[in-house]
Amino acid sequence: MTPLVDVAFLLLTFFMLTTQFKPMEEVTIILPSSHSAYKLPESDVMTVNIAQDGRIFMGLDSQHLRSRLFGKENELKASVQIDKSQLANYLVQARTMNPKLRTVIKGDRDADYGTVEDVMDILQKTQITRFNLVTDLARTVE
Amino acid sequence: MAGGDVAAPKQHGKKGKKRKKGRRLGVRIDFTPLVDVAFLLLTFFMFTTTMSRPQTMEINLPPNKEQKVEVGESNLLTLRVSDKGDIFWSVGLDAPKRIAAADLRAILREKVQTNPKLVVVLKIDRMGKYNTMVNFIDEFGVTRVERFSLAPLLENDKVLMAKAQS
Numbered sequence: 229m230t231p232l233v234d235v236a237f238l239l240l241t242f243f244m245l246t247t248q249f250k251p252m253e254e255v256t257i258i259l260p261s262s263h264s265a266y267k268l269p270e271s272d273v274m275t276v277n278i279a280q281d282g283r284i285f286m287g288l289d290s291q292h293l294r295s296r297l298f299g300k301e302n303e304l305k306a307s308v309q310i311d312k313s314q315l316a317n318y319l320v321q322a323r324t325m326n327p328k329l330r331t332v333i334k335g336d337r338d339a340d341y342g343t344v345e346d347v348m349d350i351l352q353k354t355q356i357t358r359f360n361l362v363t364d365l366a367r368t369v370e
Numbered sequence: 371m372a373g374g375d376v377a378a379p380k381q382h383g384k385k386g387k388k389r390k391k392g393r394r395l396g397v398r399i400d401f402t403p404l405v406d407v408a409f410l411l412l413t414f415f416m417f418t419t420t421m422s423r424p425q426t427m428e429i430n431l432p433p434n435k436e437q438k439v440e441v442g443e444s445n446l447l448t449l450r451v452s453d454k455g456d457i458f459w460s461v462g463l464d465a466p467k468r469i470a471a472a473d474l475r476a477i478l479r480e481k482v483q484t485n486p487k488l489v490v491v492l493k494i495d496r497m498g499k500y501n502t503m504v505n506f507i508d509e510f511g512v513t514r515v516e517r518f519s520l521a522p523l524l525e526n527d528k529v530l531m532a533k534a535q536s
Contacts, residue, residue: 229401229405232405233401233404233405233408236405236408236409236412237408239412239416240408240411240412240415243412243415243416243419244411244415246419247415247418247419248419259424260500260501260504260505261504262425262427262504262505262507262508262511263508263511263512264425264426264427264428264508264511265425266425266426266427266428267424267425267426268424268425268426278500332426335500335504336500337499337500337501337504338499338500338501339499339500340496340497340498340499340500341494341495341496341497341498341499341500341502341503342496342497343500344500344503345494345496345520345522348431348520351431352431355433357430357431357432357433358428358429358430358431359428359429360426360427360428360429361426361427361429361504361507362424362425362426363424363425363426363427363504363508364424364425365425
């Protein structure tokens with residue numbers, strides 16, 4: 229019995245320490261799939277979510293930054309809906325607060341390309357020329 | 371069940387020195403509830419944990435839009451995608467030809483192998499799907515197209531596509 233309990237506690241501590249609770253999503257986004265093998269960075273991530281209906285949400289992984297940027301009431305939200313015209317403003321502000329932020333676009337697979345094009349345009353205008361697109365790993369093998 | 375297992379200290383006949391030792395040895399605690407809770411928490415954390423981080427693909431844009439890159443006409447492969455997802459390809463200023471999505475990879479492979487300096491321009495209709503763009507960029511990655519650019523699909527591109535369609 230004792231070895232069993234030992235192992236159980238070992239696993240328990242492992243999972244307790246490694247777990248990261250999945251943040252509550254404001255919108256459900258079905259990701260497109262790709263063969264790319266880059267992993268999403270673990271910290272300092274700024275996410276631009278594009279919902280299927282073209283709404284844009286901006287999210288930051290640090291709670292501290294979120295409360296500074298979006299106000300106290302949005303501190304616990306993973307992402308906040310933002311108007312397209314305001315996006316550039318918020319991106320610049322977030323980058324001045326934390327220059328290490330990496331930008332990530334998380335678009336729904338059925339979102340209109342036009343919206344994505346506009347977002348990429350805004351990113352380019354705000355000098356964010358390097359960003360990542362979040363995808364699911366395609367299961368098919370070439 | 372739990373309560374009954376806590377054994378009372380054994381009574382020793384003798385009194386004196388040995389008594390302290392005996393009492394300590396006699397206490398047996400039932401660990402079953404503790405283990406129950408441990409396993410409960412273990413399963414909870416096992417189910418809630420997200421082990422894998424999502425995949426990403428990296429995109430680099432040129433720093434400023436005004437900067438013009440001169441590309442020879444023969445090195446330029448244009449892919450136009452209509453709002454319905456039909457793909458048309460053309461080299462240089464040739465008339466676009468329609469191809470099926472399944473044949474795209476073969477064409478890209480062939481073009482890249484014959485001309486390593488090839489630059490691909492991807493023009494997707496604004497009404498198209500984001501998924502289309504990701505598929506194309508993924509396809510470029512698979513076929514080792516290192517230089518590609520995204521450009522807006524203009525009205526004259528639509529005219530060209532309509533011509534090729536008929």
